[in-house]
Amino acid sequence: RRRAFSLNRLLSYTWRETLELRRDPVRATLALGGSMLLMFVIGFGISLDVENLSYAVLDHDQTALSRDYTLNLSGSRYFIEHGALRDYAELD
Known part of the structure; x- marks a missing residue:
């Protein structure tokens, strides 16, 4: 019977993705920069307040x-x- 969550598997995926991002700096920049840009736009740029x-x-x-x-x-x-x-x- 398999366990639902494996910490070793999570750490393996994390290490694999770290290696991939180190080999491809453009993808790393887009992953981090895109997330920060999205956070900024949603936090400050989009207002869902209905007024007037x-x-x-x-x-x-x-x-x-x-x-x-x-x-x-x-x-x-x-x-x-x-x-x-x-x-x-x-x-x-």
């Missing part, structure tokens, strides 16, 4: 619940409210 979304409200219901919902949206830092709409013609 414009919206307008067409509230035909005019109940306390719909007004409360609209008020909660306007208090959020993610949304910028434009004037309230009176009918569907103002949607465009």
